[in-house]
Amino acid sequence: xxxxxxxxxxxxxxxxxxxxxxxxxxxxxxxxxxxxxxxxxxxxxxxxxxxxxxxxxxxxxxxxxxxxxxxxxxxxxxxxxxxxxxxxxxxxxxxxxxxxxxxxxxxxxxxxxxxxxxxxxxxxxxxxxxxxxxxxxxxxxxxxxxxxxxxxxxxxxxxxxxxxxxxxxxxxxxxxxxxxxxxxxxxxxxxxxxxxxxxxxxxxxxxxxxxxxxxxxxxxxxxxxxxxxxxxxxxxxxxxxxxxxxxxxxxxxxxxxxxxxxxxxxxxxxxxxxxxxxxxxxxxxxxxxxxxxxxxxxxxxxxxxxxxxxxxxxxxxxxxxxxxxxxxxxxxxxxxxxxxxxxxxxxxxxxxxxxxxxxxxxxxxxxxxxxxxxxxxxxxxxxxxxxxxxxxxxxxxxxx
Amino acid sequence: xxxxxxxxxxxxxxxxxxxxxxxxxxxxxxxxxxxxxxxxxxxxxxxxxxxxxxxxxxxxxxxxxxxxxxxxxxxxxxxxxxxxxxxxxxxxxxxxxxxxxxxxxx
Numbered sequence: 001x002x003x004x005x006x007x008x009x010x011x012x013x014x015x016x017x018x019x020x021x022x023x024x025x026x027x028x029x030x031x032x033x034x035x036x037x038x039x040x041x042x043x044x045x046x047x048x049x050x051x052x053x054x055x056x057x058x059x060x061x062x063x064x065x066x067x068x069x070x071x072x073x074x075x076x077x078x079x080x081x082x083x084x085x086x087x088x089x090x091x092x093x094x095x096x097x098x099x100x101x102x103x104x105x106x107x108x109x110x111x112x113x114x115x116x117x118x119x120x121x122x123x124x125x126x127x128x129x130x131x132x133x134x135x136x137x138x139x140x141x142x143x144x145x146x147x148x149x150x151x152x153x154x155x156x157x158x159x160x161x162x163x164x165x166x167x168x169x170x171x172x173x174x175x176x177x178x179x180x181x182x183x184x185x186x187x188x189x190x191x192x193x194x195x196x197x198x199x200x201x202x203x204x205x206x207x208x209x210x211x212x213x214x215x216x217x218x219x220x221x222x223x224x225x226x227x228x229x230x231x232x233x234x235x236x237x238x239x240x241x242x243x244x245x246x247x248x249x250x251x252x253x254x255x256x257x258x259x260x261x262x263x264x265x266x267x268x269x270x271x272x273x274x275x276x277x278x279x280x281x282x283x284x285x286x287x288x289x290x291x292x293x294x295x296x297x298x299x300x301x302x303x304x305x306x307x308x309x310x311x312x313x314x315x316x317x318x319x320x321x322x323x324x325x326x327x328x329x330x331x332x333x334x335x336x337x338x339x340x341x342x343x344x345x346x347x348x349x350x351x352x353x354x355x356x357x358x359x360x361x362x363x364x365x366x367x368x369x370x371x372x373x374x375x376x377x378x379x380x381x382x383x384x385x386x387x388x389x390x391x392x393x394x395x396x397x398x399x400x
Numbered sequence: 401x402x403x404x405x406x407x408x409x410x411x412x413x414x415x416x417x418x419x420x421x422x423x424x425x426x427x428x429x430x431x432x433x434x435x436x437x438x439x440x441x442x443x444x445x446x447x448x449x450x451x452x453x454x455x456x457x458x459x460x461x462x463x464x465x466x467x468x469x470x471x472x473x474x475x476x477x478x479x480x481x482x483x484x485x486x487x488x489x490x491x492x493x494x495x496x497x498x499x500x501x502x503x504x505x506x
Contacts, residue, residue, distance in 0.1 A: 024434055043441035063441070065430045072432060295446065298439050322445040331445055373470035377447060381474060381506075 004029035006308055007091065007099055009081050009246070010107030011035025012044060014275030014297040016063045018105050019074045021305030031074045032099060034091075037130060038078045040066050045294060047134045048158040049324050053165045054138065058131050084250035086268055103270055103308045106247055106258055107301070108277035110240035110292065115150060119212030125234045128155060137235060141166050144232035148221045150209055152179030154323045155237035157192060160201045161325040163235075171229055172196065173207040173221070185336070188356050188368050191348035192325070199326060240292060242277045255279055257290035262314045264304035272307050274300035280315060285335065293321050318384045320376075328352060331376035334366035334383045345375065345395045355379075357394045364389050402495035406433045406451070409503040418490045424499070425449040425486035435501040442486035447471045447506060451499040453481040461488060461497065477502035 006022060008015045011033050019033045035041065042061040050056040069076055080094040084104070091099045112127035114120065126137045141147070147163045149156045152174030160170045172179070178189035179196075193203055208224035212234060220228040244254045253259040253267040257279030264272045275297035279290040291297075299317045306313040321332040339358035346354025353371035357364055357379065363386065367379035375394075382389055402418040406428060416431035428436040428449070437448035444467055453461055458481045464472060468484045475482070485499070 020429075020432065023432065045441065045443075061441070063429070065426075068430045068432065294441075295439050298437070320446075322440065322443065324443065329443075329445065373444070373467065374473050377471060377474040377506075 004102040005032065005100060006030070006103040006105065007032045007034065007101035008105040008107055009034050009091070010109055010243075010275070010277075011037070011041045011076065012107065012109050012275070012297075013041075013063070013294050014109070014301045015105070015107035016041035017298045017301035018107060018274060018305050019069070020064065020072070021302045022308060023072045023074070025305050025309035025311060027305070027309045029102070031072075032077050032101075033069070033074055034077045034079050034081060034099070036078065036080045037132070039131060040064075040069070040076070042131060043294075044129075045322075047131060048128055048155055049162055051131065052128075052134050052138060052159065052162040061131070081246060084246060084271075086250055086271070089270070101270075104272070105304055105308065106266065106271060106273040106277060107275045107297075108243035108246060108258070108273075110242045110276035112236065113239045113241050115209065115212075115236045115238060117209050117211055119214065119218070120236070122212055122214050122218045123216065124214070124218035124232065125212060125236065127236050128159060129240070137233065140233045141168060145169060146230045146232050147171070148173060148229055148231040148234045149237060150221070150234060151237040151239070152176075152203065152205070153182065153237055153239065154180070154321075156235075157196065157325055158323060159235050159237060160196055161199065164199050164201060169202075170200075171202040171204065171231075173209060173223070173229075174203065174205045175208055177205050179203060179205070183332075183336075184368055185339075185342045185356055185358065187342065187344060187348050191354070191370070194349070195326065195328065195352075240276065242279075242290060244277055247273070247277070255288065259288075260300070260315075262303075262316075263307045263312065264300050264315065265307055272304035274304045282315075284316075284318070285337070289319075289335075291319050293319055295320055318380060320380060328370055329373070331369045331373065332366070333369070333376055333379040334358075336366035336368075339365060343391060343394050346372070355394070362388075364394070402490075402492045404490075404494055404497045404499065406435070407498060407500045408435055409501055418492065418494060420490065420492060422490055423486050424451065424488040424490050425484075427490060428485060435505070436485060437505050438486055440486075444468060444471060444484055444487055447475070447484065449485040450475065450477070450502050450505055451483055451485045452477075452479045452502065453483055454498040454500075455481050457481075457494075457497050461494060475502075475506060477504070 083092040258273040303313040336358040341359040343357040355375040356368040358366040369376040425438040440446035
């Protein structure tokens with residue numbers, strides 16, 4: 001009798017969780033976890049924070065240690081998959097070798113969106129997605145004094161905070177009228193703008209990058225209105241794109257991500273997918289969404305592992321996110337799309353802790369909680385259970 | 401070597417060997433203890449590594465910090481000796497420690 005083999009392509013949050021969950025679901029076949037970073041799967045969120053600031057080693061960021069994979073009989077394979085042949089159940093690797101699968105999981109992740117600006121390929125221009133990216137930035141930062149960050153989203157702001165901690169002069173360039181424009185209310189944007197300014201970061205909004213210039217390496221970032229900002233290093237954080245090419249080439253349905261059902265199955269019954277590379281029809285939101293969220297990647301991976309093991313779980317958890325900047329912990333419950341009212345608890349124009357609650361037709365749908373874990377846990381519960389809330393439930397003095 | 405016992409909600413016992421320099425959450429996930437998720441990697445951001453410390457041990461391992469308290473306050477399974485195991489830096493002196501796991505991590 002032959003042993004079934006489950007192969008997971010992609011060894012980051014989703015892939016690592018999927019491998020572990022397969023064993024928890026009593027999958028007794030082989031498990032191969034294919035990654036191309038030649039590292040034990042590690043936590044990505046600390047890259048722009050503790051790892052960039054030099055406060056942690058890569059080993060400390062490991063999701064689970066190397067022994068875990070050995071003890072659980074999970075084979076870690078350092079390779080790049082070039083093609084999936086669904087009819088024969090074979091993967092072709094970039095070194096020409098093949099790997100056979102009975103069940104396949106795609107945890108392909110996402111990649112940093114490239115800046116389409118002249119000069120963006122100069123030495124000293126970085127993206128921040130992998131540990132290797134951060135090691136290069138950290139190395140360059142040791143001799144740099146001016147850092148320019150393109151993009152005022154979470155990655156850009158977290159990076160700004162870490163580079164300030166390293167003592168650099170930091171300028172953040174945001175193309176829209178406010179930082180975090182895509183994800184938060186104006187009050188929350190204004191809060192983070194203030195915090196970063198108080199920390200000595202220069203934030204330029206409405207700042208369109210025209211070109212990056214320099215002799216052999218970056219020297220200046222030129223804005224559309226003609227101003228030049230001196231830069232020894234430039235870090236681009238303008239969003240990510242899902243890695244869907246492998247799935248599309250194999251003929252799987254792709255629509256802003258590999259399309260999965262509520263059991264994490266793709267359009268092929270022997271292929272599941274999880275994480276940043278997927279898009280999924282969320283009953284809660286009544287539309288197809290691609291989430292860039294570690295907790296969602298973890299949940300989808302657990303569901304996918306159950307599906308492979310012949311069990312039935314459903315993707316149902318409320319999406320949530322977190323971000324650390326300076327001494328601030330931001331926890332976000334739910335998606336605020338379509339909100340028609342904002343209720344603030346605390347004063348974001350003055351305090352370092354507050355919550356911004358998003359409501360639609362009087363119902364709580366999302367919350368941004370800064371240094372207010374209790375509000376976050378409360379919101380997660382209320383939003384998940386769709387409990388009616390009063391204004392007085394939301395505005396209260398925090399426990400400490 | 402110091403060994404800690406995790407007791408699942410339905411009473412099953414799992415032993416794990418402590419490793420200095422790790423948090424109790426890391427010990428649990430590295431040893432495949434079911435019922436400890438540690439989704440946020442140890443930032444006290446998710447609350448999915450909740451354990452209830454055997455009260456006899458609470459003096460040795462300590463009670464929850466204000467930050468853990470905030471995360472745990474909404475939890476219906478919260479006990480006086482509840483902790484987020486990611487905030488518990490393990491010590492060799494914890495040999496024989498028992499912690500109970502809640503029915504749900506939330």
